[in-house]
Amino acid sequence: MGVIVLQLFAVPDGKSGPQVIEMLTKRVIALGAVLSGSFIVDCETYSSTASLGAPRSVHLLHNSETPASVFALLEAASGNKTVALVADNLFDLLMLKLSNFYTAKKQTKIESRGPRFEAGDFLVKLGSVTMGPAFKGILVEVEYQACSLPAACWDLIREFMQGFLGGCVPSTPPQYIQNRFGDMLGTIDGINQYLEQFNAFRKTTGIR
Amino acid sequence: MDDLFSNNSVNVSVEAPAENLIQEIAYDGQEVYQLPLTLSENLTKQAHKIDWMKGDDDDEDIEDIPSVTSATEKDAEEDSKKPDFQASSWPWDSVRNKLRSALTEVCVLADVITVAKDKRYMVLDPVQQDQPDQRQLAQLFSKKRGLTAAANILLHGAERLKISQSDTARAKSNQDFHLELLRLRQNWTLKKIGNSILGDLSYKSAGSRFYHTGIFEVTKSEEPVLGSSETISENQHKPSMIKVTIPTELGGTAYIQDILCTTNLNLVHASLTHSDPSRDANPWTSKLEAAQNVLFCKELFSHLAREAVQLQAAIPHMVVGNQITASLFPGIQLSIHFQSSHSVGIEKRQPVSNSTSPIAKVDHNFISSDILEHSLHQLLRQVHLNNVGQPVPHPSSAPLGPTKRRRLAGPHAYDRDELLLMTKNENILEQIIRQGQHVVLRLRTMFVIDSIAREIRDPLIISHWNVLNSPTLSCVKIIIMTHGYDTLQRTALVVHVGEKTLKCICRDGRVLQMSYEPQELRDLILCQISQHQINAVQSLARFLGWHVVSSSAHLGLGPVEPLGNASSCILSSPSGNRVLSVRCGPQAAQPQVYLSSFPRPDIEKNKVLKDVRWEQLNASYEEVRLEKIEGRNFLSRMELLMASLTYLLSPN
Numbered sequence: 001m002g003v004i005v006l007q008l009f010a011v012p013d014g015k016s017g018p019q020v021i022e023m024l025t026k027r028v029i030a031l032g033a034v035l036s037g038s039f040i041v042d043c044e045t046y047s048s049t050a051s052l053g054a055p056r057s058v059h060l061l062h063n064s065e066t067p068a069s070v071f072a073l074l075e076a077a078s079g080n081k082t083v084a085l086v087a088d089n090l091f092d093l094l095m096l097k098l099s100n101f102y103t104a105k106k107q108t109k110i111e112s113r114g115p116r117f118e119a120g121d122f123l124v125k126l127g128s129v130t131m132g133p134a135f136k137g138i139l140v141e142v143e144y145q146a147c148s149l150p151a152a153c154w155d156l157i158r159e160f161m162q163g164f165l166g167g168c169v170p171s172t173p174p175q176y177i178q179n180r181f182g183d184m185l186g187t188i189d190g191i192n193q194y195l196e197q198f199n200a201f202r203k204t205t206g207i208r
Numbered sequence: 209m210d211d212l213f214s215n216n217s218v219n220v221s222v223e224a225p226a227e228n229l230i231q232e233i234a235y236d237g238q239e240v241y242q243l244p245l246t247l248s249e250n251l252t253k254q255a256h257k258i259d260w261m262k263g264d265d266d267d268e269d270i271e272d273i274p275s276v277t278s279a280t281e282k283d284a285e286e287d288s289k290k291p292d293f294q295a296s297s298w299p300w301d302s303v304r305n306k307l308r309s310a311l312t313e314v315c316v317l318a319d320v321i322t323v324a325k326d327k328r329y330m331v332l333d334p335v336q337q338d339q340p341d342q343r344q345l346a347q348l349f350s351k352k353r354g355l356t357a358a359a360n361i362l363l364h365g366a367e368r369l370k371i372s373q374s375d376t377a378r379a380k381s382n383q384d385f386h387l388e389l390l391r392l393r394q395n396w397t398l399k400k401i402g403n404s405i406l407g408d409l410s411y412k413s414a415g416s417r418f419y420h421t422g423i424f425e426v427t428k429s430e431e432p433v434l435g436s437s438e439t440i441s442e443n444q445h446k447p448s449m450i451k452v453t454i455p456t457e458l459g460g461t462a463y464i465q466d467i468l469c470t471t472n473l474n475l476v477h478a479s480l481t482h483s484d485p486s487r488d489a490n491p492w493t494s495k496l497e498a499a500q501n502v503l504f505c506k507e508l509f510s511h512l513a514r515e516a517v518q519l520q521a522a523i524p525h526m527v528v529g530n531q532i533t534a535s536l537f538p539g540i541q542l543s544i545h546f547q548s549s550h551s552v553g554i555e556k557r558q559p560v561s562n563s564t565s566p567i568a569k570v571d572h573n574f575i576s577s578d579i580l581e582h583s584l585h586q587l588l589r590q591v592h593l594n595n596v597g598q599p600v601p602h603p604s605s606a607p608l609g610p611t612k613r614r615r616l617a618g619p620h621a622y623d624r625d626e627l628l629l630m631t632k633n634e635n636i637l638e639q640i641i642r643q644g645q646h647v648v649l650r651l652r653t654m655f656v657i658d659s660i661a662r663e664i665r666d667p668l669i670i671s672h673w674n675v676l677n678s679p680t681l682s683c684v685k686i687i688i689m690t691h692g693y694d695t696l697q698r699t700a701l702v703v704h705v706g707e708k709t710l711k712c713i714c715r716d717g718r719v720l721q722m723s724y725e726p727q728e729l730r731d732l733i734l735c736q737i738s739q740h741q742i743n744a745v746q747s748l749a750r751f752l753g754w755h756v757v758s759s760s761a762h763l764g765l766g767p768v769e770p771l772g773n774a775s776s777c778i779l780s781s782p783s784g785n786r787v788l789s790v791r792c793g794p795q796a797a798q799p800q801v802y803l804s805s806f807p808r809p810d811i812e813k814n815k816v817l818k819d820v821r822w823e824q825l826n827a828s829y830e831e832v833r834l835e836k837i838e839g840r841n842f843l844s845r846m847e848l849l850m851a852s853l854t855y856l857l858s859p860n
Contacts, residue, residue, distance in 0.1 A: 068617040088618030
């Protein structure tokens with residue numbers, strides 16, 4: 001249980017994704033982090049058939065940090081908030097059974113994968129986002145495991161992130177965190193942020 | 209006329225009753241008819257009914273009736289003539305005629321038979337005989353007779369059985385045997401295999417995977433087996449007709465003994481005692497129970513031995529014969545013995561009332577722990593349960609297999625570390641080692657607290673141990689207070705005794721982690737005592753109206769304390785002309801009290817310094833001899849002192 005902050009790292013011109021990841025890796029290791037494996041967060045989208053009314057999409061996300069869970073987010077039906085469900089791995093199979101009502105949109109499967117570092121109470125994940133074969137951008141996730149309240153630790157997280165990401169980190173927290181500044185955050189909030197970023201990635205063509 | 213008849217007539221048809229005979233009625237009520245005979249079958253049936261012998265005669269008669277009658281008339285005439293004519297000629301004529309007719313008959317018969325044998329022109333077929341009359345009454349009688357004969361035989365046999373049963377000696381023994389067998393069967397599983405009755409006393413049905421089958425045999429004993437002849441007169445054991453044979457390796461009794469000991473001491477041998485014989489009147493109960501216990505102990509010991517060999521510990525565990533040795537702390541070992549006695553008869557040595565603990569005197573280097581034995585039994589039973597039981601999934605459509613925690617891991621989004629923790633399975637030896645460590649640590653803590661409480665009487669040390677504790681965690685609350693002043697000041701601290709560490713939580717919120725060395729706890733308590741004294745004096749001062757000028761929990765002045773820090777406080781009387789300074793260190797037996805009084809006795813009136821207040825400067829402190837003051841403890845002495853100093857006015 002910790003505060004998860006996602007930060008988009010703009011790929012400078014002339015450099016490729018792996019090069020940027022390598023550069024960030026060096027910086028993170030210089031800060032004293034230890035490489036501890038890799039991570040992957042992926043998202044599949046299912047959209048409802050016309051027989052159910054207005055088409056709504058269900059996003060199924062998996063996180064290697066919680067290997068026993070599947071996060072299902074139902075898109076808002078005009079005005080309502082997204083409904084989030086945390087379920088067991090069998091939920092994937094359930095979606096297959098519902099193929100008459102929810103069809104999978106395979107071409108929009110998007111994922112972020114890369115190395116994972118631990119620096120004390122911080123967990124840093126440098127992910128390169130790919131949609132199919134195409135590389136879309138770099139997404140950095142920082143989790144501060146010691147605290148669940150953004151209001152108490154936002155400054156600390158920002159300072160840490162600025163230490164290896166540089167100036168691209170804004171001084172104000174991202175909109176998602178700002179809306180929940182006084183609430184206790186958990187894994188589902190990280191997943192919500194990933195969904196927002198993935199949706200933004202889907203909309204843009206080329207590298208963001 | 210036809211019209212008339214056709215209008216008013218009723219058609220009458222004549223037909224044979226075409227109902228077919230019912231062959232059978234099926235179970236669902238359907239009737240199966242005998243099929244009507246086909247034409248060829250009908251023909252054969254009719255042909256069988258013809259008696260060809262009789263038919264020929266009939267035919268002859270029918271056809272040649274007129275001729276025959278005339279012939280017979282003629283024959284009769286001729287015959288009458290012939291005999292008249294012939295009789296006189298030859299007496300063998302009739303014989304010759306008869307023989308000739310017989311010869312013709314026989315020739316014809318031979319011809320017929322040869323032709324019939326050929327089967328080309330003539331075939332012999334049986335003539336269907338008419339069914340004899342069904343004489344039901346006769347049949348009934350014959351059946352009845354047969355049944356009565358059979359019944360007589362059976363009754364005869366039954367009578368013989370009755371006689372044998374009514375024989376007193378025989379009857380009782382059989383009855384006893386069967387009754388006892390019934391009682392045996394109520395508690396133990398029995399199977400009849402061939403001619404012998406076998407039973408199972410292993411824990412296989414409860415989930416054990418031990419290789420021993422635990423089969424015992426039940427036979428009828430030739431002479432009554434006397435039960436254990438105890439001196440307890442209430443239990444008169446009836447002679448039993450059942451003889452129970454158990455495998456030899458399960459004979460006698462056994463138990464697992466856990467001993468905590470220091471390394472450099474020889475183990476004291478424990479004397480074997482038996483628990484009270486079971487109140488059951490049956491001698492086989494105790495025998496079977498003892499055998500089952502032996503089996504359980506064997507399984508437990510083999511399980512532990514296997515784990516001891518497989519586990520990699522810092523100091524390796526030793527398995528020698530019937531003993532497993534594991535080290536808990538440096539210098540302290542846990543040895544697990546498998547003790548058994550193969551004596552089938554019950555040898556009584558020093559019966560101990562209702563306890564299997566063999567230790568008469570407690571040697572402080574050698575502790576036998578019944579708690580650990582009980583824990584071992586429980587742990588093995590837990591393993592058995594895990595082998596058998598499957599947790600039922602809550603939505604019943606969920607897959608069978610994962611435990612409840614694993615099923616909840618998905619919806620609660622457990623991360624990798626938590627999932628990894630769940631997969632760690634501790635085996636019995638590790639668990640018992642942890643429990644043994646906790647036992648040792650708890651005993652040590654008790655010892656430390658009790659010894660301090662014995663030594664130091666001035667503030668009283670009271671310890672309350674929590675009733676609820678786990679095999680690896682206990683809590684004790686230590687209260688330090690002075691007799692008579694318990695409402696004034698109490699210092700409390702809680703100590704959580706774990707497996708290898710102690711955690712102490714003081715009232716002011718400090719949390720201290722200590723290791724298993726008993727000296728650390730002792731030092732901590734001594735420091736707390738010294739701080740308690742100073743706090744108590746401060747509270748007392750406030751109570752009496754004295755002012756606390758300054759206080760310090762960790763004093764930086766004065767000689768360096770060998771242990772911890774000294775604490776002190778300075779109190780001034782309500783009128784301000786007396787100042788008491790109290791200093792207490794953890795090592796000191798008693799706090800030290802110093803008094804300074806104003807005005808300074810040594811100052812001389814000075815023309816320059818005229819003001820009274822110059823006399824209020826610090827005077828030298830003199831030590832107060834507390835032992836001369838009456839009082840039960842330090843605080844009561846302080847109270848007396850302060851009370852007596854309160855109203856003393858200055859000489860002027």
